[in-house]
Amino acid sequence: MQSQIVTFLIKCPDQKGLVAKFTTFFYEQGFNILSCQQYVNAMADRYYMRIRLDAAEAEISKKELEDKFEKVATTLKCTWSVHYGKEKQNVAIMVSHTSHCLYDLLERQREGTIDCNISLIISNHNKLKPIADMFGIPYYHLPVSKETKIQQEAQIVGLLEEYTVDLIVMARYMQILSEDFINKYPQRIINIHHSFLPAFQGANPYQRAYERGVKLIGATAHYATVDLDEGPIIEQDVERISHESTPKTLKGIGADIERLVLAKAVKCHLQHQIIVSDNRAIVFPESGE
Amino acid sequence: MQSQIVTFLIKCPDQKGLVAKFTTFFYEQGFNILSCQQYVNAMADRYYMRIRLDAAEAEISKKELEDKFEKVATTLKCTWSVHYGKEKQNVAIMVSHTSHCLYDLLERQREGTIDCNISLIISNHNKLKPIADMFGIPYYHLPVSKETKIQQEAQIVGLLEEYTVDLIVMARYMQILSEDFINKYPQRIINIHHSFLPAFQGANPYQRAYERGVKLIGATAHYATVDLDEGPIIEQDVERISHESTPKTLKGIGADIERLVLAKAVKCHLQHQIIVSDNRAIVFPESGE
Amino acid sequence: MQSQIVTFLIKCPDQKGLVAKFTTFFYEQGFNILSCQQYVNAMADRYYMRIRLDAAEAEISKKELEDKFEKVATTLKCTWSVHYGKEKQNVAIMVSHTSHCLYDLLERQREGTIDCNISLIISNHNKLKPIADMFGIPYYHLPVSKETKIQQEAQIVGLLEEYTVDLIVMARYMQILSEDFINKYPQRIINIHHSFLPAFQGANPYQRAYERGVKLIGATAHYATVDLDEGPIIEQDVERISHESTPKTLKGIGADIERLVLAKAVKCHLQHQIIVSDNRAIVFPESGE
Amino acid sequence: MQSQIVTFLIKCPDQKGLVAKFTTFFYEQGFNILSCQQYVNAMADRYYMRIRLDAAEAEISKKELEDKFEKVATTLKCTWSVHYGKEKQNVAIMVSHTSHCLYDLLERQREGTIDCNISLIISNHNKLKPIADMFGIPYYHLPVSKETKIQQEAQIVGLLEEYTVDLIVMARYMQILSEDFINKYPQRIINIHHSFLPAFQGANPYQRAYERGVKLIGATAHYATVDLDEGPIIEQDVERISHESTPKTLKGIGADIERLVLAKAVKCHLQHQIIVSDNRAIVFPESGE
Known part of the structure; x- marks a missing residue:
C-alpha cells in the first residue's frame, strides 16, 4: 500500500476488549494509528469507532487488509467501511x-x-x-x-x-x-x-x-x-x-x-x-x- | 413627582410625526428623555415605543401626567402603560x-x-x-x-x-x-x-x-x-x-x-x-x- | 429631493430636548422618520443619533436641507454627516x-x-x-x-x-x-x-x-x-x-x-x-x- | 477492587503501538474500558491518554494495579496518575x-x-x-x-x-x-x-x-x-x-x-x-x- 492515510468506520454491539482488539489488529499489520475515536452508546449497547492509520510502513495490499479485517469483523459482528486517502471523491x-x-x-x-x-x-x-x-x-x-x-x-x-x-x-x-x-x-x-x-x-x-x-x-x-x-x-x-x-x-x-x-x-x-x-x-x- | 425614572410603553398605528409628537410632549412636561427606543413594523403598519424619562425636574403629578398623555394617546389611537421606578414589583x-x-x-x-x-x-x-x-x-x-x-x-x-x-x-x-x-x-x-x-x-x-x-x-x-x-x-x-x-x-x-x-x-x-x-x-x- | 432614503449621523454634547428638536426638525421639512436610533454616553455626557428619513414627500433640495440643518447643528454644537441612498459608494x-x-x-x-x-x-x-x-x-x-x-x-x-x-x-x-x-x-x-x-x-x-x-x-x-x-x-x-x-x-x-x-x-x-x-x-x- | 470507575491520565513520547499496548494492558487486568480518549501532539511528538475503566470485574488491588502499570509506564517513558471514583475530593x-x-x-x-x-x-x-x-x-x-x-x-x-x-x-x-x-x-x-x-x-x-x-x-x-x-x-x-x-x-x-x-x-x-x-x-x- 502506498503512503497514505486510511480511515476505518466501524460499528458493532458493545463488548469487552473491543478497542484492544481493533488497535492490536492494525498495529500488527504495520500501521501507525494516527487517531482512534470511539463512542459507546451505553443505552443501546452499541460501539462505534473511527480509526485513522498511516500506511507508510504497512506492507499489506488493500485486498489483503480488507479480507483480514473482514474476519475480525465477522467475529465481532461489525458493520464497517474503509476509505483510502488517495481516492478523491x-x-x-x-x-x-x-x-x-x-x-x-x-x-x-x-x-x-x-x-x-x-x-x-x-x-x-x-x-x-x-x-x-x-x-x-x-x-x-x-x-x-x-x-x-x-x-x-x-x-x-x-x-x-x-x-x-x-x-x-x-x-x-x-x-x-x-x-x-x-x-x-x-x-x-x-x-x-x-x-x-x-x-x-x-x-x-x-x-x-x-x-x-x-x-x-x-x-x-x-x-x-x-x-x-x-x-x-x-x-x-x-x-x-x-x-x-x-x-x-x-x-x-x-x-x-x-x-x-x-x-x-x-x-x-x-x-x-x-x-x-x-x-x-x-x-x-x-x-x- | 419625586425624582425617579418613568417608563412609558406605547403601541399605535404607524403615522407620520409620531416620534416628534411623543418626545415633544414629554419634553414640554419637563422630563429629560433618558432613552427612546422605537420599532416600526412596516408590514403591519404598527408603531411601538419605549421611552424612559428622568422625572427629577418634572413638576407634574402622576395623575396629571396620565390624564394629559391619555389625550395624546386617544388622538393617535395608542395603547399604552406607564411604570414608575419607585414601585418595586x-x-x-x-x-x-x-x-x-x-x-x-x-x-x-x-x-x-x-x-x-x-x-x-x-x-x-x-x-x-x-x-x-x-x-x-x-x-x-x-x-x-x-x-x-x-x-x-x-x-x-x-x-x-x-x-x-x-x-x-x-x-x-x-x-x-x-x-x-x-x-x-x-x-x-x-x-x-x-x-x-x-x-x-x-x-x-x-x-x-x-x-x-x-x-x-x-x-x-x-x-x-x-x-x-x-x-x-x-x-x-x-x-x-x-x-x-x-x-x-x-x-x-x-x-x-x-x-x-x-x-x-x-x-x-x-x-x-x-x-x-x-x-x-x-x-x-x-x-x- | 427624489424619492430615496436619507441618513443623518449626529454627535453632540448631551442636553435636554435633543430628540424632540431633531425629530421635529425633520418632521417639519416633510420627511417621514423611518428609524431614529440614539445613544447617550452618560459618563462622557455625549449624545449620538442615527436617523433615517424617507424623502418621498419632502420637497426640499439637498442644499437647502443641509443649510437648514447646519443652523440647528451650530446651536446644539453638533458634528454631523448626511448620506443619500441613491449615491452608491x-x-x-x-x-x-x-x-x-x-x-x-x-x-x-x-x-x-x-x-x-x-x-x-x-x-x-x-x-x-x-x-x-x-x-x-x-x-x-x-x-x-x-x-x-x-x-x-x-x-x-x-x-x-x-x-x-x-x-x-x-x-x-x-x-x-x-x-x-x-x-x-x-x-x-x-x-x-x-x-x-x-x-x-x-x-x-x-x-x-x-x-x-x-x-x-x-x-x-x-x-x-x-x-x-x-x-x-x-x-x-x-x-x-x-x-x-x-x-x-x-x-x-x-x-x-x-x-x-x-x-x-x-x-x-x-x-x-x-x-x-x-x-x-x-x-x-x-x-x- | 470494589465496583467503581477508575481513570488514568497518561502522557508520554509518541511511539507506535501505544493505544494497543495500553488498552490491552487494562483489558488483560479484567477492566472494561468505558472510554479511551487520546491526543497526539504531532508537532511536539507527544502522546496523551485519558482512559476510564469499569472495575466491576477486575480482581486486582489498587496497589497491584499501580505497580503493574508502573512497569509499563517505565518502558514507555510515561508520566501518569490514577484516580478512583469512590474517593470524593x-x-x-x-x-x-x-x-x-x-x-x-x-x-x-x-x-x-x-x-x-x-x-x-x-x-x-x-x-x-x-x-x-x-x-x-x-x-x-x-x-x-x-x-x-x-x-x-x-x-x-x-x-x-x-x-x-x-x-x-x-x-x-x-x-x-x-x-x-x-x-x-x-x-x-x-x-x-x-x-x-x-x-x-x-x-x-x-x-x-x-x-x-x-x-x-x-x-x-x-x-x-x-x-x-x-x-x-x-x-x-x-x-x-x-x-x-x-x-x-x-x-x-x-x-x-x-x-x-x-x-x-x-x-x-x-x-x-x-x-x-x-x-x-x-x-x-x-x-x-
Missing part, C-alpha cells in the same frame, strides 16, 4: 435559484479547504449557469414539472453515473426528490434546510420563524431520507435575531448560517467523520493529526 | 421538583441583579422548602391532582391576591394551568420551557432531542397563554452538544441554559422592556443610561 | 496572498447583500488576479519593498483618486501602511485582524493562540489608525476550538470568522451605521424598516 | 467581596452537578459569611495586608492541611498569592479571571474592555501559576455586548460568564479530564458513558 451540486451556498462550496473547493472534485452542477433552472462558467464546472439545466419528474430524475441518475459521483449536495435545490431516487443514494445526499430542525420543517421557515417570534434562527444540514427534513442531522447552527428582523432580513442572516453549516457537513462527510445509526449521525470531531 | 415563583431555576432567581434577587420582591414560593411538592427557608421566603405547599385542580388554583389565586403579586414565574412548575387561571394574568406569567421552541413542544424535550440527534439544545422563556408552549417568546438560547450526550447529560447542559434564559426574561419584564403584539414579544434591549 | 479592496475574504466580498457584492461598487482590487502580489478576472474587476499589481513603499503608496493614492474611492477594505493585505496614507483616509480604511483584539496584536496570531492554549479564537474588523491594530473596533467574533487544533487548523477555522466579521463591518460602514467617538465605534444595529 | 473556596461565583459553586455542589465536598470557605473579608452559613460550610475570615501576608498564607496552608484539601478554587479572591503558596499546589489552584485572556490581563478588565470598545467580553478559568493570569487555560467563554454597555453593565454580563466558566473548569478538574503540558491544558470532553 466526486461531488455533484444541485441548485435552483439561490446562489450563496453554491458560491461558497465552489470557493472552498478552489481554496482547498474542501478536498474533492466538484464534477458537475445540476439545476432545474438556468439562472446560476454563469457561476458554473466562472468556476469552469459543467452545468446541466434539467427543468422539471410534475409530469416530467420521473424522466428528469432518470437524467440526473444518468449524469451521476457518468461522472461516478460519490456525494450529492443539495445546495438549496428546492425540489422534493422521489423516494426511488433517495433510496438509491443512502447517506450520500446532503441537504441544507433553512431552519433549526425539527422547528419549521417544510416550506417558508423564515416567514414562520418571523411569525412565531423566535429569538434565534438556524440552519440544518442532514442526509436526505424519504421522510422530508427528518434525515440524520450532520450539523446545525443558529444566530441571534431581534424583533427588528423582517422575513427578508432573516433570509440574509440565515444565508450565512446555511453556507457555514452546509460546508461543515460536506467536509465532515468527505473526511469520513460520520457514522449513521438509528437515524442519528455520529460525527467524530476532526482529529488534529 | 412583587414576584411569585412556582416550582415542582427541580431547584436550579429557583436557586438562580433567589440568588439574583439577593445580589440585586434582579430588582423586585420575591414575595412567596408556591409548589405542588414539599421538596424545595429547605431552599425557601435558606432565603427566608414564605413557601406554600399546595398539592394538586386532577380532582383538586380547581380548588388548588383558587388557593393560588388567593395567595397572589394576598401578596399583591405583579408577576408569576413558573420556574419549572411541571403542571398545566387552567385556561381560567392563565386568562386572569395576561402577560404576567412567565414560563420556562426546556427546549428551543417551537422544536420539542410538550413533554420530555431532552429525550426527544437526543432521539432526533440535534446538535444544539435550548431553552425558551415565554408568556404563558392558553395554547401550551405557544405564548410570546421573550428569550431563548442554545448550547452545542455532541453525540456523546445522553438524555441525562442533556438535562445538565440544559439546566444552565434554562437558568440564564429565565433570569434574562424576568429581568426584561421587570424593567418594562417588553411590548407584546400579535403573539410576538418585542423586547427592547436594556438601555445603557 | 465605491470600494477598493487590498489583498496579498489570501483569497477567502476577497472571494467573500466579491460574492456578496454580486449577490446584492453588500450594496456598493467594487471599483478595483490592489495587491502587492499577482497571485489573486485570476479571481479578479473571474468577477471582472480591475486588478492592480503594485509590488512593494521597503525602498519603494513611498512610491507604491503614491500609486495607490493615484488609483483611489482615479476611481473616486469612498472606502478601502484591507482584506488581509499583509503590509503596514504609512502614517501619511492612513491619515489621508480617516474612518475610511477597514482592516481585518485575525485575532480577537486586543489579544494577539501584531504578527502570527494563530500560532500565538495555539501556544497560549486559548479555547476560542477570533477575528476583529476595525478602522485603521496609525496605532497598528488599535483602531476603533467595528465587529468581532469568536469560535470555539479544542486542544486538537493545530496552528494550521486554527487558520482554517479563523478564515470563516474573518470572512463574516469583515463582511459585517463593511456592510455596517456602507449603511452608515457607525459613529466613531474616542476611538470607540458606536455601531447602531441595522434597522428593520 | 475536598475543595476549598477562596473569596473576597463578590458572591456570584460562590453562590453558584455551592448550589451546584448541593444539586450534585459538581461532585465533591466543599470543605471550607476562606476570605480576607467577613462579608460573605452569611452565604456560608446558609449552606452550612465553615467560613474562615483571614484578613490580609502587605505586612501580614506571609502569616495569613501560613494560616491558609494550615487550614488546607487540616481539611486535606485537594483543590483550591479562587472564586474572585482578589489577592495575589505568593510564589511559595502557588508552587505548593501545582495544578491544584483554579482561578477565574474576568476577561478573555490574554486580553486584559491584570486589574479592571471590564473598564478596559469598555474603553477599548470590544464587541464581546469574556472570562477565563485557569490554573494559577507564578506568572499572573498566564497559567494554563481550562475554560473560556464570551458574550456579545453593545456600545450601550457601561463598565457597570459589563460587570453584570460578565458575572454570568464567570459563573459558568468557573463551574465548568472545576467540573473538568474534578472529573480528571485535564492533562497539563507546556502550559497548555488538554481538556478531554466529558465522555457520555
